[in-house]
Amino acid sequence: MHIPDGFLDAKTALATTALSTAGVAYALRQVRIELAPRRVPLLGLSAAFLFAAQMVNFPVAGGTSGHLVGAALVAALLGPSAAVVVLATVLIVQCFLFADGGILSLGANVFNMGLVATLSGFAVYRIGQRLVPGVRGRVAAMAFAGWCSAVLASVSCAGQLAWSGTVAWSVALPAMAGVHMLIGVGEGLISALVLLAVSRTRPDLMGPVTQVQASGRARSFVVLGLLASLGVALFVAPFACPWPDGLEAVAGKLGFGARALAPSAAAPLQNYRVPGLASPGFATAAAGAIGTLVAFCLAVALSRLVVREDSSRKSSHV
Numbered sequence: 253m254h255i256p257d258g259f260l261d262a263k264t265a266l267a268t269t270a271l272s273t274a275g276v277a278y279a280l281r282q283v284r285i286e287l288a289p290r291r292v293p294l295l296g297l298s299a300a301f302l303f304a305a306q307m308v309n310f311p312v313a314g315g316t317s318g319h320l321v322g323a324a325l326v327a328a329l330l331g332p333s334a335a336v337v338v339l340a341t342v343l344i345v346q347c348f349l350f351a352d353g354g355i356l357s358l359g360a361n362v363f364n365m366g367l368v369a370t371l372s373g374f375a376v377y378r379i380g381q382r383l384v385p386g387v388r389g390r391v392a393a394m395a396f397a398g399w400c401s402a403v404l405a406s407v408s409c410a411g412q413l414a415w416s417g418t419v420a421w422s423v424a425l426p427a428m429a430g431v432h433m434l435i436g437v438g439e440g441l442i443s444a445l446v447l448l449a450v451s452r453t454r455p456d457l458m459g460p461v462t463q464v465q466a467s468g469r470a471r472s473f474v475v476l477g478l479l480a481s482l483g484v485a486l487f488v489a490p491f492a493c494p495w496p497d498g499l500e501a502v503a504g505k506l507g508f509g510a511r512a513l514a515p516s517a518a519a520p521l522q523n524y525r526v527p528g529l530a531s532p533g534f535a536t537a538a539a540g541a542i543g544t545l546v547a548f549c550l551a552v553a554l555s556r557l558v559v560r561e562d563s564s565r566k567s568s569h570v
Contacts (some may be wrong), residue, residue, distance in 0.1 A: 253321070253409055253432075253499050254346065255361055257354030258513040261416040268412065269359025275367045276340045282333035284558040291330070292555040293474040294457070298326045298338045299551035300481040300544045303345060307489035307524060307540050309497060310438050317495040318435030321365050321405065324373025324397040325443040328390075329450065329457060332374040339366035341551040345543055351515030351522045360412055364405045373401030387451055390458075391444045398443035399436035406432035406498065418508050427506060431498040478548060485540030489524075490533040 260268075287295075302322040309317035327335035340362050346352040353361045380393025410428040414421035451458055454473055496504060503509035515522055521539045529535035 254353035255357040256512040257356045258511040259418055260357055264412050264416045265356050268363045272359040272362040279333040279336035280558050287559050289559050292559050295334055295338055295555045296548040296552035297474050297477045299341045300478055300548035302342050303547040304481040304484040304544045309493040311493045312434045315495050316501040317493040317497050318438055320442050321369050323369035324401040327370050327374035328377045332370050335370045336366050342547055345547045349521050350524055351519035364408045368408045369401040369405040372404045373397040376400045391448050394447040395440040395444035398440035402432050402436035402439040419506050427502045435498050481544050482541055485544045486537045489540045490536045
């Protein structure tokens with residue numbers, strides 16, 4: 253669902269950039285207030301995992317593919333503010349390093365996948381969790397929240413395309429929502445499985461975001477999680493489904509795909525390839541590993557800038 257440059261007009265790009273900037277700034281402020289310092293590496297791990305997972309497109313009916321967004325999943329684990337920061341970090345890395353999503357459309361992509369998907373997914377998850385308590389309730393709520401987040405983000409994207417005059421709303425809405433209802437099934441299933449795995453291996457992570465974890469256990473979890481994310485990028489991403497994703501398929505079907513502008517030449521790893529590597533699979537694996545590490549480091553660095561260990565927080569956990 254990464255919108256390339258050329259699909260949106262200037263007013264839509266400016267409006268979504270302004271909204272996304274305000275949303276990310278507020279999320280950073282809330283992360284500073286809510287997040288315990290020892291949980292900062294978990295933001296990096298979440299960014300690394302989402303980057304690697306988003307490289308793995310899965311097939312959907314009709315020659316279309318989809319990939320995990322993960323906004324609802326991260327919001328359920330770390331809270332919506334942290335999830336907004338994580339998604340924004342991943343989208344920035346994808347845009348500037350890999351030309352995945354246009355630079356002028358970055359605000360729209362952050363708005364759709366970082367704000368709409370995160371907030372809607374978290375709201376649905378919390379409601380579902382309260383209706384059906386326990387681990388089974390959480391997993392079921394996560395599956396439905398993941399599906400809803402993918403569909404509502406696609407509806408937002410359809411509205412932006414319509415407001416830009418790219419395609420009529422009456423055409424864009426059923427096309428985008430229809431294909432993402434199918435993609436949302438994969439989103440919900442993957443999100444639910446990951447949440448179930450986390451709840452069984454690290455149930456302490458299902459608590460409040462202000463909870464401080466034991467440093468040794470948290471460090472081991474982050475290291476193992478980062479290695480697993482690198483494994484996905486190295487050994488799974490090269491075999492991802494090559495079919496066009498939901499937005500690309502809709503653009504081709506409705507005839508506005510040619511409006512996409514060529515990616516910026518400044519992106520060093522365009523098309524998720526490392527220049528100079530002859531083997532396409534190896535080039536993709538190397539690019540994925542680089543992106544996974546960059547996403548991890550950027551999310552941790554950004555979080556460290558806003559999260560501070562103050563004396564009152566220290567004393568409350570002694």
